[in-house]
Structure formats: structure tokens, C-alpha cells
Amino acid sequence: MVTKDLLGKLLVRRLGKKIISGKIVEVEAYIGPKDRASHAFGNKKTKRNEAEYLIGGHIYIYLVYGMHWQFNIVTGKEGSPECVLIRALEPAVANRHECSTRLDSPVKARRANDTNKKFVKIRDKLVKISELTNGPGKLCKWLGLNKSFNAEDLAESQRIWLEDGAKIKKEQIIASKRIGIDYAGKYWANKKWRFYIKDNKFVSKL
DNA sequence: GTACAGATTGAG
DNA sequence: TCAATCTGTACT
Numbered sequence: 001m002v003t004k005d006l007l008g009k010l011l012v013r014r015l016g017k018k019i020i021s022g023k024i025v026e027v028e029a030y031i032g033p034k035d036r037a038s039h040a041f042g043n044k045k046t047k048r049n050e051a052e053y054l055i056g057g058h059i060y061i062y063l064v065y066g067m068h069w070q071f072n073i074v075t076g077k078e079g080s081p082e083c084v085l086i087r088a089l090e091p092a093v094a095n096r097h098e099c100s101t102r103l104d105s106p107v108k109a110r111r112a113n114d115t116n117k118k119f120v121k122i123r124d125k126l127v128k129i130s131e132l133t134n135g136p137g138k139l140c141k142w143l144g145l146n147k148s149f150n151a152e153d154l155a156e157s158q159r160i161w162l163e164d165g166a167k168i169k170k171e172q173i174i175a176s177k178r179i180g181i182d183y184a185g186k187y188w189a190n191k192k193w194r195f196y197i198k199d200n201k202f203v204s205k206l
Numbered sequence: 207g208t209a210c211a212g213a214t215t216g217a218g
Numbered sequence: 219t220c221a222a223t224c225t226g227t228a229c230t
Contacts, residue, residue, distance in 0.1 A: 028213070037213070039226095046226060066223035068214045085213060137214050180213050 002056070002075045003029040003084050004195050008168040011089060013143045014159045020143070022089030022133055023165050026196040026203045028178045030072075032081040037184035040081030051151040052081040059152045059160070061145060068137030069145055073154065073162075087179075087194070089133040090202040091142065135204045172198045179205060 012021040030038040039049040051060040060072040076082030119126040133139040175192040182189050196203045
């Protein structure tokens with residue numbers, strides 16, 4: 001399954017001259033027309049979700065709750081609306097002591113061995129690095145993603161792309177229920193299509 | 207046209 | 219616990 005293969009890969013973003021990246025540590029699969037929780041349930045196609053029908057490797061990004069972006073990677077064939085929601089990243093800043101964001105100039109994180117004690121400054125607020133990308137809305141904010149990235153091809157883009165990272169062992173991958181889709185009914189809501197890396201501090205929820 | 211719910215987050 | 223506030227859908 002493509003979904004699990006994304007775990008451990010590096011999502012790389014170019015912001016001007018700066019390049020920031022994060023390891024994908026949490027994903028959710030949405031498998032198209034049959035999936036009641038998918039935006040493309042019943043082959044539904046609207047202006048919002050039409051990027052989902054592109055060939056795998058494109059980006060599908062949309063807004064929820066009027067304020068948060070959700071970053072998805074399309075995984076299906078053309079016309080086959082399947083995608084993977086990226087729920088959490090482990091930012092490279094966690095290992096490097098440095099960070100840059102579109103929201104603020106680069107700031108050095110406080111040196112500390114424990115990730116939970118490292119901070120970066122965003123809009124004059126200190127944010128725990130471990131709180132930076134542990135949620136689908138948060139990671140989009142950190143990477144400065146918005147509607148303009150919709151339908152962008154990850155293989156062609158000069159501002160965002162994927163790189164291979166450390167391979168994640170099967171034993172390290174946990175499967176669980178997807179989040180926030182109770183409206184889809186028990187059958188679909190209970191599908192274990194959320195995958196995350198065991199013991200990773202950046203996963204949004206246990 | 208109006209009403210409403212949602213793949214969330216952060217403040218109080 | 220709740221407000222923020224965009225988008226598509228299902229109504230009138």
C-alpha cells in the first residue's frame with residue numbers, strides 16, 4: 001500500500017533561499033468513491049476536490065473549519081480519487097537547532113537534548129518544536145502551504161517535493177482508526193487506515 | 207437565497 | 219468548552 005510507504009519520507013519545502021523539511025510520521029488513507037469518509041465518495045466531484053482526481057503525485061489541499069489547511073498527496077490513477085492525508089511531520093529543526101518559516105525570520109532553537117524543551121519563535125511567540133507539526137493544520141501553517149499549492153505536481157514543483165528518507169520497519173508502523181470522521185458511519189469510521197510511526201513524539205494523537 | 211456541518215486548532 | 223469563519227450541499 002502506498003500509504004505506509006509515505007511514512008519516513010521527507011517532505012521538502014523551498015522558501016526563497018531557505019529549504020526546510022520534515023519526515024512524515026503520520027498519515028491517513030482515503031480511498032475514493034467507496035469510502036464514505038472521502039470527499040470523493042460516490043465519485044463526487046466539485047471545484048474543491050477536483051485535484052483528487054489527478055494522477056498520483058499531485059497535491060490536494062483544502063480548507064476545513066474555515067481556517068485550517070489539509071495537505072493530501074494524491075495516490076490513485078487519473079480519474080481515480082485516492083489520496084493520503086499527511087497528519088504529522090517530524091521537522092528537521094528537531095535535529096538541527098535551526099528553523100525558518102514563512103511567518104518569521106529564521107531563529108535558532110534553544111539548544112537542548114530533549115525535543116520537548118526546544119523552542120522556535122513564530123510571530124514573537126515561543127512554540128515548542130514538538131507542537132509545531134503534530135497535526136494536519138499545524139504542519140501546513142509551518143510549511144506555509146495554502147490553496148495555491150492545490151493540484152501542484154510534487155515531481156515537477158520547485159517549491160515542494162518528496163525525498164526518500166530512512167526506511168520504516170513494519171514493526172514500527174501502527175495502524176489505527178482515522179480521526180474526526182464519525183459522520184461516515186461505524187463501518188468507515190472504524191477502518192484502520194491511519195498509520196503512524198511507533199513512539200514518535202510528533203504524532204498528533206495516540 | 208438561507209442553514210448547517212465539517213479529515214481542526216488554540217485560547218480561556 | 220468554545221469560537222474562529224470557508225466551502226459544498228441540501229434545502230426554501
